[in-house]
Amino acid sequence: MEMIESIKPLLAVLISVVVVVPLIIISRRPNTREAWTFVAAVGKFILVASMLPVILDGSEITCTVASVLPGLDIAFRVDAFGMLFALVSSSLWIVTSVYSIGYMRGLDEHSQARYFSFFALSLSATIGVAFSANLLTLYLFYEMLSFATYPLVTHHQDIEARRSGRKYLLYIVGSSIALVLPAMIITWQLTGTLTFSPAGILGGQASPAVVTMLLFFFLYGFAKAGLMPFHSWLPAAMVAPTPVSALLHAVAVVKVGVFCILRVLTGVFGIKLLADLNLGTVVAVLASITIITSSLIAMSQDGLKRRLAFSTISQLSYIILGAAILSPKSMTGGMVHIAMHAFGKITLFFCAGAIFVATGKKYISEMAGIGKQMPITMTAFFIGALSVIGLPPCGGIISKWNIAVGTLETHQAGFLVVLLVSSILNAAYFLPIVYKAFFCGPEETLFPDKIKEAPLWCVVPLVVTAVLSILMFIFPQPFLTLAKLSVGTLFINP
Amino acid sequence: MTQHLPAIIIVVPLLSALLVAVFGWIKKTICFVIALPAMGIVFLSSIVLFYKVITENQPIIYFLGGWSPPVGIAYNIDHLSSLVLVLISGVTLAHLIATRQTVIEEFTNKVSAFYTLYILFVTGLMGIVATGDAFNLYVLLEIASITGYAMIGMNSGRAYLACFNYIIIGTIGACLYLLGVGYIYLVTGSLNMLDIASILPGLVDSKVVPAAFIICMVGLMVKMGLFPLHGWLPNAYTYAPSSVSTLMAPLTTKVMIYVMVRVALYVFTPVLSFSVIKPGNGFTWIAVAAIIMGSLMALSQQNIKKMLSYIVIAEVGYMVGGLWLGNRMGITGAILHIVNDAVMTLCIFLAVVSFSSYKKRDKLSDFQGAFKEMPVTAAVFCVAAISIIGVPPTCGFFSKWYLISGGLAAGHYAFVAALLFSSLINMVLFFRIIEIAYFEPFSDHHGKKHHVKIAEASPGLLIPLIIVACMLIILGLYTDELVTHVISHAIPAEIV
Numbered sequence: 001m002e003m004i005e006s007i008k009p010l011l012a013v014l015i016s017v018v019v020v021v022p023l024i025i026i027s028r029r030p031n032t033r034e035a036w037t038f039v040a041a042v043g044k045f046i047l048v049a050s051m052l053p054v055i056l057d058g059s060e061i062t063c064t065v066a067s068v069l070p071g072l073d074i075a076f077r078v079d080a081f082g083m084l085f086a087l088v089s090s091s092l093w094i095v096t097s098v099y100s101i102g103y104m105r106g107l108d109e110h111s112q113a114r115y116f117s118f119f120a121l122s123l124s125a126t127i128g129v130a131f132s133a134n135l136l137t138l139y140l141f142y143e144m145l146s147f148a149t150y151p152l153v154t155h156h157q158d159i160e161a162r163r164s165g166r167k168y169l170l171y172i173v174g175s176s177i178a179l180v181l182p183a184m185i186i187t188w189q190l191t192g193t194l195t196f197s198p199a200g201i202l203g204g205q206a207s208p209a210v211v212t213m214l215l216f217f218f219l220y221g222f223a224k225a226g227l228m229p230f231h232s233w234l235p236a237a238m239v240a241p242t243p244v245s246a247l248l249h250a251v252a253v254v255k256v257g258v259f260c261i262l263r264v265l266t267g268v269f270g271i272k273l274l275a276d277l278n279l280g281t282v283v284a285v286l287a288s289i290t291i292i293t294s295s296l297i298a299m300s301q302d303g304l305k306r307r308l309a310f311s312t313i314s315q316l317s318y319i320i321l322g323a324a325i326l327s328p329k330s331m332t333g334g335m336v337h338i339a340m341h342a343f344g345k346i347t348l349f350f351c352a353g354a355i356f357v358a359t360g361k362k363y364i365s366e367m368a369g370i371g372k373q374m375p376i377t378m379t380a381f382f383i384g385a386l387s388v389i390g391l392p393p394c395g396g397i398i399s400k401w402n403i404a405v406g407t408l409e410t411h412q413a414g415f416l417v418v419l420l421v422s423s424i425l426n427a428a429y430f431l432p433i434v435y436k437a438f439f440c441g442p443e444e445t446l447f448p449d450k451i452k453e454a455p456l457w458c459v460v461p462l463v464v465t466a467v468l469s470i471l472m473f474i475f476p477q478p479f480l481t482l483a484k485l486s487v488g489t490l491f492i493n494p
Numbered sequence: 495m496t497q498h499l500p501a502i503i504i505v506v507p508l509l510s511a512l513l514v515a516v517f518g519w520i521k522k523t524i525c526f527v528i529a530l531p532a533m534g535i536v537f538l539s540s541i542v543l544f545y546k547v548i549t550e551n552q553p554i555i556y557f558l559g560g561w562s563p564p565v566g567i568a569y570n571i572d573h574l575s576s577l578v579l580v581l582i583s584g585v586t587l588a589h590l591i592a593t594r595q596t597v598i599e600e601f602t603n604k605v606s607a608f609y610t611l612y613i614l615f616v617t618g619l620m621g622i623v624a625t626g627d628a629f630n631l632y633v634l635l636e637i638a639s640i641t642g643y644a645m646i647g648m649n650s651g652r653a654y655l656a657c658f659n660y661i662i663i664g665t666i667g668a669c670l671y672l673l674g675v676g677y678i679y680l681v682t683g684s685l686n687m688l689d690i691a692s693i694l695p696g697l698v699d700s701k702v703v704p705a706a707f708i709i710c711m712v713g714l715m716v717k718m719g720l721f722p723l724h725g726w727l728p729n730a731y732t733y734a735p736s737s738v739s740t741l742m743a744p745l746t747t748k749v750m751i752y753v754m755v756r757v758a759l760y761v762f763t764p765v766l767s768f769s770v771i772k773p774g775n776g777f778t779w780i781a782v783a784a785i786i787m788g789s790l791m792a793l794s795q796q797n798i799k800k801m802l803s804y805i806v807i808a809e810v811g812y813m814v815g816g817l818w819l820g821n822r823m824g825i826t827g828a829i830l831h832i833v834n835d836a837v838m839t840l841c842i843f844l845a846v847v848s849f850s851s852y853k854k855r856d857k858l859s860d861f862q863g864a865f866k867e868m869p870v871t872a873a874v875f876c877v878a879a880i881s882i883i884g885v886p887p888t889c890g891f892f893s894k895w896y897l898i899s900g901g902l903a904a905g906h907y908a909f910v911a912a913l914l915f916s917s918l919i920n921m922v923l924f925f926r927i928i929e930i931a932y933f934e935p936f937s938d939h940h941g942k943k944h945h946v947k948i949a950e951a952s953p954g955l956l957i958p959l960i961i962v963a964c965m966l967i968i969l970g971l972y973t974d975e976l977v978t979h980v981i982s983h984a985i986p987a988e989i990v
Binding site (some may be wrong): 066067068069070072074121136140141143144147150151154162165166167170175177178181182184185188189367 | 545588880883884885886887892895902905908914917918921922925929932933970971973974977978
């Protein structure tokens with residue numbers, strides 16, 4: 001495998017912070033401010049995408065920034081998995097920037113300079129996590145993301161927002177300091193390195209008891225992944241403006257959590273070690289419990305965003321489950337699910353936000369007949385829901401199919417049952433919303449027949465992501481290829 | 495000229511203190527004009543000394559007045575002391591520039607008296623670090639302490655009581671140290687540290703040596719405010735004039751920890767400290783108590799300075815614990831934390847002073863709207879807070895990294911747990927303030943009505959503040975260099 005030294009990963013990380021935040025702060029007019037956000041988003045995407053051909057060739061890009069401890073650097077390494085994640089988040093940031101403009105203006109929100117600045121900072125941290133070459137760099141950007149998203153969660157500044165902000169920090173930063181930090185230092189002491197390696201670094205360096213303890217520290221320490229019982233910050237964080245929930249709490253933040261877990265499972269523990277100690281099964285069981293439980297909780301939620309949040313918690317655990325089954329197929333499925341779920345779920349959140357902007361409604365019980373007033377939005381919602389449930393013609397089926405095949409290949413059919421039950425539950429909590437929106441009698445409907453959609457700035461992005469969700473079913477190549485490439489290096493010598 | 499640098503760092507401030515006292519009577523503004531170049535010279539000389547020690551990789555030993563020990567006093571500038579000298583003079587220089595305006599406001603008529611004490615205080619601290627003589631250290635300790643008491647007492651109201659408290663407790667601490675030195679003199683017949691260090695290992699069976707050791711250490715613990723001997727500290731720092739507490743909080747406790755490191759490693763030698771007398775386990779447990787109690791008491795404070803004082807007490811626990819783990823990682827962490835904590839504490843205290851530029855802000859609830867009015871100070875405050883919590887890439891993370899590594903290597907899991915606990919409490923403490931300062935007073939959802947005017951502190955305060963905040967990150971990124979080239983040489987080779 002060829003290693004290419006390049007400063008591009010650093011630029012991709014820094015572009016939104018160093019260039020754009022100052023510009024946003026000094027911009028007095030909203031138009032210029034939004035223009036700069038847009039420039040940052042496009043610039044970031046171009047930088048990330050420009051590295052794609054190299055990665056698809058099977059090479060990796062590295063960049064060492066500073067040596068901070070003896071033998072430990074702040075360094076970037078772009079591999080296929082990191083590329084996959086960076087591609088998803090940076091492309092969706094462009095769409096979200098457009099949507100943010102419509103949403104924030106539609107509601108005449110306050111403190112927009114702060115909002116756009118911290119949004120840019122969050123994306124920097126996300127790309128930083130995706131490109132981290134070692135655990136220390138990963139931790140650095142993980143924490144940066146936690147602090148950068150705090151002002152976004154508490155954006156409304158009222159009592160509820162601040163209470164949620166406290167909960168958010170306590171869960172996310174608290175768990176990372178209390179669990180990940182010591183686990184990282186223990187790993188360093190045991191192995192003398194923190195650089196991710198496809199074969200893992202802990203193999204043969206520690207007793208099974210220590211390995212198991214470290215596994216639990218990492219699993220629950222990265223609380224952004226929302227593994228139960230460390231999940232309740234996510235529904236609380238739904239007080240944030242909808243673009244934040246859409247990009248950060250369906251894509252960037254939560255996926256950073258799963259990404260970290262996957263990175264640690266593969267790069268620190270290594271497939272072989274997990275398989276030898278049967279720890280894969282342990283993780284898979286924990287993930288399965290989360291999948292089923294949160295799907296059940298989602299059914300009882302009336303707040304649309306809260307229902308989406310619980311659905312996200314369960315979908316995140318799909319990704320962990322896919323990795324924990326330890327078969328190449330399901331690992332591929334898990335990685336691709338990062339992309340597939342992102343496009344589907346962001347569509348759903350965009351729809352929830354569009355409904356709020358157009359009608360002010362937040363609760364599902366108030367949405368009977370809304371399809372007559374907002375047909376485009378609700379059609380997009382239907383497509384997003386299909387993708388998350390995992391039905392054709394949407395992208396979600398591809399990842400779930402791969403995970404399912406993996407369970408059969410490794411003779412762990414129990415987890416296949418989990419997948420099927422959960423899909424049924426997903427359908428049970430999404431489809432009634434769509435059904436009620438379109439097919440309810442005139443006596444039930446709460447909305448007039450007149451079509452009144454949200455502003456164009458809101459509608460276009462959600463149509464785009466809905467179309468992308470369908471396209472991903474037909475052309476899953478970039479993500480599927482990247483995932484296969486990454487899995488190929490991991491399973492090379494089992 | 496350069497061979498006299500060890501004397502210059504003491505003599506120049508000493509003389510300038512005299513000049514300030516004389517010329518200050520004539521014109522108030524001249525005090526700062528004299529103090530600034532004096533501190534500048536001290537800072538530059540320290541850097542040259544630091545550079546020389548690093549490049550030549552051996553200590554500089556300077557005989558004061560040409561008298562050689564055991565009669566005369568020797569100054570011993572090695573890796574450890576040159577590092578702390580740069581730290582003290584750098585912190586002082588930044589502090590001197592930053593508080594120029596505050597000093598004039600706080601001490602209208604007593605500016606010259608204040609600057610005289612201020613410079614003498616710093617002279618004392620520099621001397622404590624530079625000296626290689628155990629008794630001379632006591633003398634300089636008293637200089638630093640007495641000027642410190644006087645500066646605290648220059649505020650009115652509760653400062654008198656706080657100052658009196660500090661005098662009583664501080665004097666007891668210094669006396670204990672002196673008593674310990676007396677015991678050592680009794681058995682070794684020498685006051686020179688290198689001398690003592692060569693004689694003491696031969697006196698392993700003596701019962702006087704452990705007694706001297708314990709008395710010395712308890713004295714130092716009083717002076718550094720290690721829980722439960724911290725009683726003087728919170729009130730002294732809270733009620734002192736803000737231009738005094740901002741200097742004493744970063745420096746006093748850290749210098750005392752330096753002395754503890756010096757005495758443990760270079761007077762009693764690692765053999766006695768870690769193998770024969772072995773107080774390590776007990777001292778680390780005291781440190782654990784200090785960290786936990788300091789954090790908990792900080793949590794219950796409503797006054798910002800008092801809260802920060804209790805954080806200082808917890809941080810003292812970090813360093814003492816790290817030292818007495820007795821392994822290389824832990825001691826590296828302790829020494830690194832001396833540097834990092836001094837800069838962090840300076841940064842956070844100065845930020846609080848800056849917040850109070852126009853409006854007195856003592857209580858946490860006074861911070862409403864502070865971030866809107868002072869965005870730059872707010873940013874600095876957040877950087878300092880993140881460093882104290884211990885998040886990379888700020889320096890606070892890296893010293894914590896070493897301390898935790900040391901704790902794990904020594905198998906002292908309670909110490910590790912206490913460090914993590916304290917990080918979590920710090921997070922709660924600072925985000926409580928950030929929440930008040932950022933999100934209060936309440937506005938309605940879409941209110942653009944609250945157009946607060948930006949009213950930042952003067953550039954004289956703001957620029958040093960920004961530099962100090964940048965230092966927090968620079969120190970963090972250069973941890974590798976600092977550890978490999980300086981701190982690893984400052985720890986005796988026999989410690990693994």
